[in-house]
Amino acid sequence: MVCKDAIKAFDMKREARLSEIGEGLLLKHILDTLGDSGDLLLPKGDDAAALEFGGRLVMAVDMFVEKTDKPASMGWRYAGYKAVAAVLSDIAAKGAEPRYLLTSLGLRGDMLFGEFEELWSGILECSRDYGVRVLGGDLSETGEVVVDVTCIGVGGNLIPRGGARVGELVAVTGAFGDTGAALHALLNNIEAEEDILMRFLKPRTRLREGRALAETGLVSACIDSSDGLAASLYHIAEASNVAIVVHKLPVSGKAGEYAEEHNLDLKELVLYSGEEYELVFTFSRDGVDRVREALEKVGCGLYVIGEVAEGRGVYLVDEEGGVEDIRFKGFEHFRA
Amino acid sequence: MVCKDAIKAFDMKREARLSEIGEGLLLKHILDTLGDSGDLLLPKGDDAAALEFGGRLVMAVDMFVEKTDKPASMGWRYAGYKAVAAVLSDIAAKGAEPRYLLTSLGLRGDMLFGEFEELWSGILECSRDYGVRVLGGDLSETGEVVVDVTCIGVGGNLIPRGGARVGELVAVTGAFGDTGAALHALLNNIEAEEDILMRFLKPRTRLREGRALAETGLVSACIDSSDGLAASLYHIAEASNVAIVVHKLPVSGKAGEYAEEHNLDLKELVLYSGEEYELVFTFSRDGVDRVREALEKVGCGLYVIGEVAEGRGVYLVDEEGGVEDIRFKGFEHFRA
Secondary structure (H helix, E strand, C coil), X not given: CCCHHHHHHCCCCCXXXXXXXXXXXXXXXXXXXXXXXXXXXXXXXXXXXXXXXXXXXXXXXXXXXXXXXXXXXXXXXXXXXXXXXXXXXXXXXXXXXXXXXXXXXXXXXXXXXXXXXXXXHHHHHHHHHCCCEEEEEEEEEXXXXXXEEEEEEEECCCCCCCCCCCCCXXXXXXXXXXXXXXXXXXXXXXXXXXXHHHHHHCCCCCHHHXXXXXXXXXXXXXXXXXXXXXXXXXXXXXXXXXXXXXXXXXXXXXXXXXXXXXCCCHHHHHHHCCCCCCEXXXXXXXXXXXXXXXXXXXXXXXXEEEEEECCCEEEEECCCCXXXXXXXXXXXXXXX | CCCHHHHHHCCCCCCCEXXXXXXXXXXXXXXXXXXXXXXXXXXXXXXXEEEEEEEEEEEEEEEEEHHHHCCCXXXXXXXXXXXXXXXXXXXXXXXXXXXXXXXXXXXXXXXXXXXXXXXXXHHHHHHHHCCCEEEEEEXXXXXXXXXXXEEEEEECCXXXXXXXXXXXXXXXXXXECHHHHHHHHHHCCCCCCHHHHHHHHCCCCCHHHHHHHHHHCCEEEEEEXXXXXXXXXXXXXXXXXXXXXXXXXXXXXXXHHHHHHCCCCHXXXXXXXXXXXXXXXXXXXXXXXXXXXXXXXXCCCCEEEEEEECCCEEEEECCCCCEEECCCCCCCCCCC
8 A cells, every 4th residue: 555646656557567566556456457346345455355155155276377387478368367267167167156256466576567467357357257256365476477366156066076976977068189289389389270279378167067067966076177188087087986988089170180280199189188177077877868958058068978987097998999098197286 | 186006105205305296195195184074065175165154254365475475494384384374364354253274385396295294284283273274275386385375264243454533542462573573583593582483483363352353343444464563554544544643662572672682673673574463453442441351351462552643644653742754664575
């Protein structure tokens, strides 16, 4: 909190570094861009955020880290957008409805104010796209940019990871492979179709789909595919003490073209790309029509890719009936 | 989630680096140390945490950053403890009751597992000390350790920063200066009394005091002193559109001794140390007995240090009646 005249006098240039601008003015920029706070029990910018709340509280947090999550050619607006999308996707996978965000920003002193402004506008853009509200947060100085987003929402019928039962079907909400192709293009400065790039840069989250699935009461397990399809299947299988057998990989046509053009292994792209933010879920066979209908009502297809079996592990059955292990290899932090 | 046999077979040595251990085993260590989850609507380790909740939801988040917040000689257990204490202190200042934590950890790949274990045990220790429960979080790899803690609590009568009125008294819950002395000792490898060091390393938060103050219904503005006494007074004054006149600085005796011994400016230590996690608050003069009584019931003294006046800014009146400006200089990120 600094003298208001100083705030007015200071021209926040986009080329100014945060070390020149200081925390007080940054905070002012943030608070000025937050909406009306008439229903809040504490004013914007106070030590905590507060409001009346009743129901099933659902909470998740996701940390976006510059070095790990932001290829150099990814704009800051996309980084902000994606930091929010990532945590919304966790809420989507539980069939819950996100309501509020707290954003804790670790920023570099040598970051340009223009870069920060883009990052912040991406955060707000994604919040608006999904009707969630930024209530507050924290500002810190870090050696690399860290955007930690906490989401608070409400749930009805919540879908766990670990509820899959033997004999059920395994399905997904979309095709896989685009995000790996996009990352390959971004890291190697290869031109790629905008459709593919945007799957990585500005991901769609499956919030309506998650709620539709939860409302059917038929879905026994669900996870979002942020760690990749293979890891998502492993997480469900492990948490449910079952095996999963995949009959048909959900291959994106565009990823197929990209893989052929650039000599990449398409199966790898489909299984191990990650950050698609699709939902991976299980349900009993006799519910397939109702599940399909629920998804179609929100404009999404149902892609059945396999079934739940006794045992453990994740397997792929090819067209000739041959079975192979799908390796567990998702995005695992700390490992090379 | 990795094969359970692999988990058993792997001996998590304290000298092993996180890059050798991997995210899966780290996560297992974290989940194993969380308590019973019988009342949760989603199991531990799922994408989100969920439970029944009704009331006035109060939320705050605070990021602890290795480079800024952890002197090299501060142990990791203290770092974890303090990361939690910092956010609890925000909740305390609003008079609310903290219930749940989400911990988002950014860890270095070259961090030793033993260091991580200490950090985590400090997080759990502070949670236990204040009866709050870690519900979940996120794990990421970062270039420096970042511990971002979100606290979710409930409030009754919440105290804002901006409610101070002209003529009211300004008070604090304790003496200031120890944390600056401790930081001076830690940074310069000077031996200091344990009492002083522990004020910095393992701060007490004023949760009971904050609730007691809120319950009186007499406290008009409150903030915690994490940014230092001067900044706290400025925050209240600015948010309330008033001036604050300090008559008596709340000087810690031990800080006085340390300042004399090491030739430090005691007034600077008292006004600008920060991270004391004391409460700074205002209330009407005729409530002074009731406010004192409420604090005494929870074992805390009331230290009246000044009064709220018309105008703006923060001033110090000395014993001869001379008035001087107290500079605004708290801990401001990004500024040198």
